[in-house]
Amino acid sequence: MTSGRLGPAAGSLIGEHVVRGNYTPEIRFTVAQGQDFLEPVVLTSSSASASGSVPLAWQPVSGAKAWFASTMGSGESGDFVLWSSSEAQVMPMLMQHLDPQDIARLLQQKVLMPAGASSCTVPTEVAKAAPQSMLALTAFGGEANFSHPARPAKAPAGWRPDWTVKLRTKSSYTGLLGTDFAEMMAGRDDGDEDEASPAAMPAQRKQKPGRSLLRRGLGSILGQ
Numbered sequence: 591m592t593s594g595r596l597g598p599a600a601g602s603l604i605g606e607h608v609v610r611g612n613y614t615p616e617i618r619f620t621v622a623q624g625q626d627f628l629e630p631v632v633l634t635s636s637s638a639s640a641s642g643s644v645p646l647a648w649q650p651v652s653g654a655k656a657w658f659a660s661t662m663g664s665g666e667s668g669d670f671v672l673w674s675s676s677e678a679q680v681m682p683m684l685m686q687h688l689d690p691q692d693i694a695r696l697l698q699q700k701v702l703m704p705a706g707a708s709s710c711t712v713p714t715e716v717a718k719a720a721p722q723s724m725l726a727l728t729a730f731g732g733e734a735n736f737s738h739p740a741r742p743a744k745a746p747a748g749w750r751p752d753w754t755v756k757l758r759t760k761s762s763y764t765g766l767l768g769t770d771f772a773e774m775m776a777g778r779d780d781g782d783e784d785e786a787s788p789a790a791m792p793a794q795r796k797q798k799p800g801r802s803l804l805r806r807g808l809g810s811i812l813g814q
Contacts, residue, residue, distance in 0.1 A: 619736035628761035642714035654729035656702035663723030671720035731759030
C-alpha cells in the first residue's frame with residue numbers, strides 16, 4: 591500500500607480520508623486546515639557573491655517549525671565535500687521527516703535553523719572546493735495524530751487504540767549551488783522552452799510542490 595508518485599501542485603490533504611484493507615479495520619480521519627501540506631520552498635537568492643560565497647535567501651513557509659540547508663559535491667581534486675547550515679558537527683543528510691521532540695532537540699543544539707530563518711550563507715571555501723554541488727533546503731513542519739478511539743487526555747499505561755495515523759510534513763527544495771534558476775528561466779522566450787531539455791528540468795523541479803507529499807502514500811503515515 592505504498593506509492594512513489596508525487597501529488598499535483600495544487601493538491602491538498604484537507605478533508606476526510608478513508609483507508610480500507612483486507613486485514614485492517616476501516617480507518618477514517620479528517621485532516622484540518624493547519625495540518626495540510628506545507629507551501630513550496632522558494633529561493634529568492636542563490637547566486638555566488640564576488641567573494642565566492644553563496645548567500646541563500648528564501649520566502650517564509652507558513653507552518654514551518656525549523657529549517658536545514660546542506661550541499662554535497664566533488665571538485666577537481668576528487669574530494670567529496672559536504673556542508674550544512676548546522677552550528678554543530680553533524681552529517682548534512684538531514685532530509686527525513688522529524689517528530690516534534692526531535693525538532694525541539696535539534697533546534698536547542700543549533701543543528702536546525704529556527705522557524706523564522708530566511709537566509710544563510712554557503713562559505714567561500716565550500717563553494718570553491720565543490721562548485722557543482724547539489725543544494726538542498728528543507729522546511730520541517732508539524733505533526734498530527736489520529737486514532738480510534740480518540741486518545742484520552744490522560745491515557746492509562748495500557749491504553750491501546752484500534753488504529754493510529756501519524757502525519758508529518760516537510761517541504762524541500764533541491765538544485766545546483768550558485769545557480770539562480772528563476773533568473774535563468776526569466777531570460778528565456780516562451781517559444782524557446784523545451785520541457786525535455788536539460789536546461790528546463792531544474793526550473794520544472796522548482797515549480798513542482800516542494801511539500802511533504804507523503805512519498806510512500808498513506809502507508810507511510812500509518813505507523814506509531
